[in-house]
Amino acid sequence: MHDKWKEWHDFRAALHHQVSTLFPIRGRRTDPNHQEITKEYFHVFKLKIELIHNNWKSFLLVAGCLLAGKFGNSIGFSVFSSVEEFVSVFHGLNSGARKTPNFALIGLVLEEISPGIDSLAVGIALPPLIHWDRDLVLGTVLMESGGQSNGEEAPEFPPKKLVRQLDFTANLGTPPPPIQSQTHEKPLPQATATQSQLAPGLRTSISMPPKIDSLRSRPLPIYEVKDGTPKKPKQCNCKHSRCLKLYCECFASGVHCDGCNCVNCCNNVENEAVRQEAVGLTLERNPNAFRPKIGNSPHSIRDIREDTGEFALVGKHNKGCHCKKSNCLKKYCECFQANILCSENCKCIDCKNFDGSEERRALFHGDQGNNLTYMQQAANAALSGAIGSSGYGSSPSLKKKLRGLSFGTSAKDQAIHRIAQLNQANPLKTSGTASPGNTAARAVNSAPPGSSKLVYRPLLADIVQPEDVKELCKLLVVVSGEAAKTFSDQKIHEEKNKETVDQTESSLALSNQERNQNKKVPDIRKTLPDDCTSGTSADKMSTEEIVSDSTDMLKGGRPMSPGTLALMCDEQDTMLMTSQNTSAPPRFLYNQSVNEVYAEQERCVLTEFRDCLQKLITRGKVKEEKYASMAMKSEASGSQQGPVINGTVRAPMSSPAEVSHTSITLPISFHNFLPPKLGCLTTENGKRDAKAEHLGL
DNA sequence: GAGTTTGAAACT
DNA sequence: CAGTTTCAAACTC
Ligand SMILES: [Zn+2]
Ligand SMILES: [Zn+2]
Ligand SMILES: [Zn+2]
Ligand SMILES: [Zn+2]
Ligand SMILES: [Zn+2]
Ligand SMILES: [Zn+2]
Numbered sequence: 001m002h003d004k005w006k007e008w009h010d011f012r013a014a015l016h017h018q019v020s021t022l023f024p025i026r027g028r029r030t031d032p033n034h035q036e037i038t039k040e041y042f043h044v045f046k047l048k049i050e051l052i053h054n055n056w057k058s059f060l061l062v063a064g065c066l067l068a069g070k071f072g073n074s075i076g077f078s079v080f081s082s083v084e085e086f087v088s089v090f091h092g093l094n095s096g097a098r099k100t101p102n103f104a105l106i107g108l109v110l111e112e113i114s115p116g117i118d119s120l121a122v123g124i125a126l127p128p129l130i131h132w133d134r135d136l137v138l139g140t141v142l143m144e145s146g147g148q149s150n151g152e153e154a155p156e157f158p159p160k161k162l163v164r165q166l167d168f169t170a171n172l173g174t175p176p177p178p179i180q181s182q183t184h185e186k187p188l189p190q191a192t193a194t195q196s197q198l199a200p201g202l203r204t205s206i207s208m209p210p211k212i213d214s215l216r217s218r219p220l221p222i223y224e225v226k227d228g229t230p231k232k233p234k235q236c237n238c239k240h241s242r243c244l245k246l247y248c249e250c251f252a253s254g255v256h257c258d259g260c261n262c263v264n265c266c267n268n269v270e271n272e273a274v275r276q277e278a279v280g281l282t283l284e285r286n287p288n289a290f291r292p293k294i295g296n297s298p299h300s301i302r303d304i305r306e307d308t309g310e311f312a313l314v315g316k317h318n319k320g321c322h323c324k325k326s327n328c329l330k331k332y333c334e335c336f337q338a339n340i341l342c343s344e345n346c347k348c349i350d351c352k353n354f355d356g357s358e359e360r361r362a363l364f365h366g367d368q369g370n371n372l373t374y375m376q377q378a379a380n381a382a383l384s385g386a387i388g389s390s391g392y393g394s395s396p397s398l399k400k401k402l403r404g405l406s407f408g409t410s411a412k413d414q415a416i417h418r419i420a421q422l423n424q425a426n427p428l429k430t431s432g433t434a435s436p437g438n439t440a441a442r443a444v445n446s447a448p449p450g451s452s453k454l455v456y457r458p459l460l461a462d463i464v465q466p467e468d469v470k471e472l473c474k475l476l477v478v479v480s481g482e483a484a485k486t487f488s489d490q491k492i493h494e495e496k497n498k499e500t501v502d503q504t505e506s507s508l509a510l511s512n513q514e515r516n517q518n519k520k521v522p523d524i525r526k527t528l529p530d531d532c533t534s535g536t537s538a539d540k541m542s543t544e545e546i547v548s549d550s551t552d553m554l555k556g557g558r559p560m561s562p563g564t565l566a567l568m569c570d571e572q573d574t575m576l577m578t579s580q581n582t583s584a585p586p587r588f589l590y591n592q593s594v595n596e597v598y599a600e601q602e603r604c605v606l607t608e609f610r611d612c613l614q615k616l617i618t619r620g621k622v623k624e625e626k627y628a629s630m631a632m633k634s635e636a637s638g639s640q641q642g643p644v645i646n647g648t649v650r651a652p653m654s655s656p657a658e659v660s661h662t663s664i665t666l667p668i669s670f671h672n673f674l675p676p677k678l679g680c681l682t683t684e685n686g687k688r689d690a691k692a693e694h695l696g697l
Numbered sequence: 698g699a700g701t702t703t704g705a706a707a708c709t
Numbered sequence: 710c711a712g713t714t715t716c717a718a719a720c721t722c
């Protein structure tokens with residue numbers, strides 16, 4: 001066990017290092033935990049995710065969020081030292097001052113999580129493909145320590161056996177149990193520990209993974225793989241650069257080569273000296289060499305063309321491309337590769353990578369022969385389609401464009417695909433030649449994961465959809481509201497006191513702007529697709545109601561964690577940064593009375609949340625297995641029908657924990673598991689549904 | 698898998 | 710800077 005923690009500790013340290021190397025802290029950013037990143041660097045994320053996978057598969061919480069503030073569309077990336085922090089950030093993002101506009105959402109994806117969900121968390125951003133619906137507000141998600149679960153009893157756990165399936169647990173005890181935010185209630189006794197014997201020892205560390213000094217665990221063989229597992233997402237094949245030039249993608253990404261097929265590689269720890277030298281040289285040549293090449297676009301989030309299902313592209317290449325023969329519709333073009341439109345920075349010839357380009361559009365539609373590819377496309381399309389709606393307007397700047405000439409190219413699948421790429425290490429190479437006619441025939445590629453090329457893909461990639469998040473959020477909000485309501489009833493009298501305190505608190509950081517919270521409600525209403533009336537109206541209502549409730553609850557504003565501040569500074573550096581800076585981790589300085597309510601809410605929400613996650617885990621598992629078997633089969637049978645990725649697999653899961661006292665039992669969603677009715681809530685139009693079907697969603 | 702194409706990076 | 714070479718990935722067959 002200690003090993004685990006040591007490992008974790010190292011891992012985290014390494015991650016930090018890596019992150020800071022790759023994304024030097026910019027200007028006002030002071031929190032090392034948070035870095036902004038752009039889409040283009042997603043491969044780095046993949047790497048990280050993978051790292052995580054390999055070592056922490058069982059207890060990693062991967063959360064993503066998309067920031068759509070003044071930074072355009074950057075991805076927030078955070079490494080949290082504790083669940084509390086993680087949660088706190090989430091909470092802060094959604095409650096306080098700038099909840100909405102900038103912080104669009106919170107996606108949660110999680111690969112697998114152990115019962116000790118509280119023990120640690122690493123936040124990772126998802127690609128900005130999605131225009132998260134800003135109304136997806138996670139009411140208040142606070143994690144409570146996983147273990148104890150609700151006040152009632154901790155029955156939930158038992159059922160959740162799946163947790164155990166995490167193999168690693170088998171070997172060692174489960175991760176340290178829940179930690180509790182000092183602030184509230186007593187940490188539940190081990191009782192909740194439930195299954196396995198957790199290591200009691202660790203339980204206390206509140207916010208950080210125990211930094212055990214430990215000895216043995218090796219520095220970090222992070223990507224070590226156990227047989228089938230994927231390795232580093234991308235491996236270079238450099239032969240003449242020693243991986244010390246930007247030619248090398250590893251080097252360019254700021255990562256050490258690992259598992260690469262390079263020759264004479266010096267991009268590794270052994271040659272750190274040389275490497276550093278090279279880094280210096282490179283920086284000398286171009287100070288921004290290791291920075292994201294894709295900047296935020298002037299126009300923020302771009303809409304989605306509802307008609308086509310295309311997703312928006314955002315950002316622009318800082319230097320622009322200089323393509324001459326690819327029409328910027330092949331990955332030779334960096335813009336295209338990054339899935340962004342060419343901008344005025346580009347000096348390309350015969351560019352077809354602009355909004356409105358027929359050729360480009362074709363890429364999105366053509367080739368659907370490949371199942372896998374198609375599924376991914378569909379998934380992505382669905383994603384974007386489902387959410388969108390809000391950020392319309394601004395049409396892209398079509399400055400330069402207008403060139404039409406040769407046309408071209410056969411690059412078909414690319415486009416959306418590109419996005420998919422964000423999720424997979426090696427884009428499956430879909431042969432671009434498929435002609436519309438024989439599409440199906442072509443399934444060539446789709447080598448299922450597992451095949452030599454290591455295609456890495458988050459198992460939940462297709463499972464968790466924005467709708468899911470929405471649903472989840474909704475549910476949580478409801479739960480939260482319920483809890484709050486229930487709880488507050490008894491606490492009313494204390495309100496007064498609270499009032500005063502609140503004042504104080506708010507003055508601390510986010511004071512003012514909170515007032516406009518109310519706007520929230522209407523927004524939500526607006527967002528909900530009208531067509532969903534039928535079965536959902538009830539839910540809708542309640543949701544709204546609750547939402548307002550919860551927002552009220554939140555009004556007081558809660559102190560934010562450093563992480564939160566860091567994240568939020570994106571949108572408003574104003575006072576936040578200045579006022580209490582991010583240094584000391586004033587964990588939870590809640591205020592008593594308020595806290596209690598929060599605590600209650602949190603408990604409920606978290607409980608619910610946890611359940612969802614567990615379901616998710618199961619799904620991931622199922623999928624994983626599927627892939628596995630798929631991989632085998634594929635060998636034999638060629639291609640044809642694709643794996644039904646997450647299809648109908650129903651999570652054999654445990655019953656969703658009933659939200660404690662209340663009667664709300666919105667079956668959670670993750671729509672896959674969701675009752676259609678809920679699902680429809682998020683659907684924007686029929687089209688998406690259709691696609692979803694293909695996905696087996 | 699070998700061979701070709703491509704455009705960024707490196708170099709002059 | 711511009712022009713050329715080098716390079717490794719993208720792409721083709
Ligand atoms: Zn290399
Ligand atoms: Zn490498
Ligand atoms: Zn290398
Ligand atoms: Zn280009
Ligand atoms: Zn371009
Ligand atoms: Zn272009």
